[in-house]
Amino acid sequence: MLRVTRISENIAIIAVMHRLLVVFVFLLVACQTLVHQPSTPSSPVVGTHTPAVLQPSSTPSFIPIPERNTPISPPLTAASGQPIADTFTVNFHPDGALYVGDLISLEVIPLAESSLEDRSVRVQVDGPDGVILPEGEFAPYGIGGRFQATMLWVWDTSGLEAGEHSLTVSIVPDGPTWTETLSLLPQEGVPLPEPGSRWAQEESECCLVYYITGTPAERDLEWLLEMLEEQVDKANRLLEVELEQPIIVTFLPRVMGHGGFAGDEISVAYLDRNYAGSSEEIILHHEFVHALDSDLGGELRPTMLVEGLAVYLTGGHFKPEPLMSRAAALLPPVEGCVEPSDGVRISGDINSGVEICGLDWYLPLTLLVDDFYFSQHEIGYLQAGALVEFMVDTWGWDAFSDFYRDIHPQAESPEDSQLEGGTQALAIDTALWDHFGLTLQELEGSFLEALEGESLTPVLAEDVRLSVTFYEAVRRYQELLDSSAYFMTAWLPNGDQMRERGIVADYLRRPLETENLVLETMLAAAEVNLRAGDYKRMEELLIAINAVLDAFSSSDADPFASHPIGSDYFHLVEAILAAGYQPEEIRLEKNKARVRVSTSGLELLELNFYRERVGWVLMHQAGN
Numbered sequence: 245m246l247r248v249t250r251i252s253e254n255i256a257i258i259a260v261m262h263r264l265l266v267v268f269v270f271l272l273v274a275c276q277t278l279v280h281q282p283s284t285p286s287s288p289v290v291g292t293h294t295p296a297v298l299q300p301s302s303t304p305s306f307i308p309i310p311e312r313n314t315p316i317s318p319p320l321t322a323a324s325g326q327p328i329a330d331t332f333t334v335n336f337h338p339d340g341a342l343y344v345g346d347l348i349s350l351e352v353i354p355l356a357e358s359s360l361e362d363r364s365v366r367v368q369v370d371g372p373d374g375v376i377l378p379e380g381e382f383a384p385y386g387i388g389g390r391f392q393a394t395m396l397w398v399w400d401t402s403g404l405e406a407g408e409h410s411l412t413v414s415i416v417p418d419g420p421t422w423t424e425t426l427s428l429l430p431q432e433g434v435p436l437p438e439p440g441s442r443w444a445q446e447e448s449e450c451c452l453v454y455y456i457t458g459t460p461a462e463r464d465l466e467w468l469l470e471m472l473e474e475q476v477d478k479a480n481r482l483l484e485v486e487l488e489q490p491i492i493v494t495f496l497p498r499v500m501g502h503g504g505f506a507g508d509e510i511s512v513a514y515l516d517r518n519y520a521g522s523s524e525e526i527i528l529h530h531e532f533v534h535a536l537d538s539d540l541g542g543e544l545r546p547t548m549l550v551e552g553l554a555v556y557l558t559g560g561h562f563k564p565e566p567l568m569s570r571a572a573a574l575l576p577p578v579e580g581c582v583e584p585s586d587g588v589r590i591s592g593d594i595n596s597g598v599e600i601c602g603l604d605w606y607l608p609l610t611l612l613v614d615d616f617y618f619s620q621h622e623i624g625y626l627q628a629g630a631l632v633e634f635m636v637d638t639w640g641w642d643a644f645s646d647f648y649r650d651i652h653p654q655a656e657s658p659e660d661s662q663l664e665g666g667t668q669a670l671a672i673d674t675a676l677w678d679h680f681g682l683t684l685q686e687l688e689g690s691f692l693e694a695l696e697g698e699s700l701t702p703v704l705a706e707d708v709r710l711s712v713t714f715y716e717a718v719r720r721y722q723e724l725l726d727s728s729a730y731f732m733t734a735w736l737p738n739g740d741q742m743r744e745r746g747i748v749a750d751y752l753r754r755p756l757e758t759e760n761l762v763l764e765t766m767l768a769a770a771e772v773n774l775r776a777g778d779y780k781r782m783e784e785l786l787i788a789i790n791a792v793l794d795a796f797s798s799s800d801a802d803p804f805a806s807h808p809i810g811s812d813y814f815h816l817v818e819a820i821l822a823a824g825y826q827p828e829e830i831r832l833e834k835n836k837a838r839v840r841v842s843t844s845g846l847e848l849l850e851l852n853f854y855r856e857r858v859g860w861v862l863m864h865q866a867g868n
């Protein structure tokens with residue numbers, strides 16, 4: 245646990261910081277404080293049903309979203325006689341193709357609400373005489389609290405034959421039972437940087453850094469260590485603390501959630517094709533604020549204020565941004581206002597006197613406070629950051645800090661209060677009264693008044709609208725085609741255990757089908773347009789991305805044909821793969837595409853492709 249001592253006072257830095265819009269590259273979005281780490285489970289059964297086969301496709305055909313585990317009849321009844329959900333889905337880890345030697349994990353997930361508390365999962369490998377894996381118990385998993393059996397690294401495949409293997413999965417004691425068939429590829433076929441890659445660590449003044457060798461984090465380690473120092477210094481200064489123990493930071497070679505998680509350690513995505521558009525600086529600063537904040541005490545630190553404080557002190561959520569004036573975009577439209585997109589076309593500047601329409605996305609605080617992580621993500625964080633800014637501007641940093649560290653659970657609700665006992669809303673309301681003599685409702689009233697006083701520009705309104713739309717698309721992509729990364733149920737095994745056991749595959753392997761490469765480069769390009777303020781181009785890309793995701797959701801045979809930009813990116817990615825490269829970034833400009841690619845190693849190359857009648861053709865390496 246971090247030990248912290250107070251060094252000195254400097255409010256000034258804070259005020260200047262967020263008003264000046266510090267020029268950070270964008271980021272991500274925000275972290276979640278982890279609620280559950282998968283633990284290793286424990287034993288067995290039978291009954292039969294043969295659903296899907298898991299195999300990577302060699303030809304660029306699309307793997308339809310699998311229908312699994314059609315229920316066997318008769319449907320089950322629990323001891324209580326209550327019907328049990330009759331379909332389960334099973335996720336396997338690591339992602340993608342599986343190889344002999346892999347330590348395989350299972351997530352057995354009932355697709356419908358069901359009473360499975362007193363049931364568990366038994367898995368037998370390769371028929372009735374095969375080994376029975378440690379049994380899995382059902383329990384809530386991840387931030388979303390998805391009810392599932394998480395069977396971490398239960399199947400050690402070292403020494404097994406390559407080829408098909410069957411797993412008989414039984415819900416015990418009374419079923420159902422069905423069989424999953426998996427293909428294990430030969431061990432020697434594991435993708436680079438395996439089998440050589442290992443966990444490695446580096447200690448710096450502020451941090452103990454873990455990364456996997458053979459990944460971009462190793463390539464850019466020097467820069468990362470420097471950047472970490474810088475961000476910790478900033479967070480230290482803002483919270484007036486001095487670290488006494490290194491903060492543990494793990495760089496992940498794949499996107500997880502929106503890019504960062506804070507739990508026992510800070511996990512941050514660092515890779516060349518980061519489709520969540522996160523930049524490490526802001527994520528790490530955000531996470532460091534959490535790490536330092538969690539050590540500065542406070543009996544109850546409400547989630548909304550914890551996240552609001554991190555967004556406020558980081559100077560933005562997505563990128564360096566004015567919080568209050570952006571939050572003003574969430575208000576309902578006023579009579580005679582002009583749509584932001586029209587506003588951008590008409591005037592684009594603040595003094596045109598044109599009243600820009602708000603998006604009507606504002607979330608009432610009493611709802612947001614007690615349902616923070618389940619509320620619309622970007623809106624919740626923006627509102628929380630703006631509220632902290634408003635409170636600091638109104639009462640000053642010291643008064644805000646004293647209030648924030650003096651919030652306590654309130655089991656009973658006073659007679660005259662609308663707020664429920666035991667809620668964070670009531671706890672905040674009580675502390676507000678004690679410190680500032682006002683209720684949460686009154687605070688919200690003055691907050692809304694201040695937001696109405698902000699001058700909303702069309703550019704800001706468009707930026708908020710498209711930022712929210714972008715992240716909705718990122719999460720939609722994850723749920724459909726990169727489910728281990730979806731923040732509510734991200735696959736984040738315990739870091740210590742992974743390092744102790746030398747397990748790297750759970751982070752190194754990620755879906756790398758053509759559709760993943762296409763959609764990820766489209767998302768990354770959209771985010772670059774957002775940061776550049778090129779809203780028109782960005783919206784075109786978002787429309788294309790959602791058209792393709794719609795097509796995938798409806799198991800369309802040719803999803804990329806659903807939109808011309810989608811089709812362009814698809815054919816471009818095919819051309820890049822055919823030329824022997826992995827696409828990391830694609831900038832498409834009519835008949836020309838500037839592409840950043842990686843080869844088998846970590847080296848990145850800039851290439852130019854041109855659209856010819858025959859399709860996309862590699863012209864030459866950029867700069868040659």
Ligand SMILES: [Zn+2]
Nearest residue numbers: 274275551554
């Ligand atoms: Zn956070």
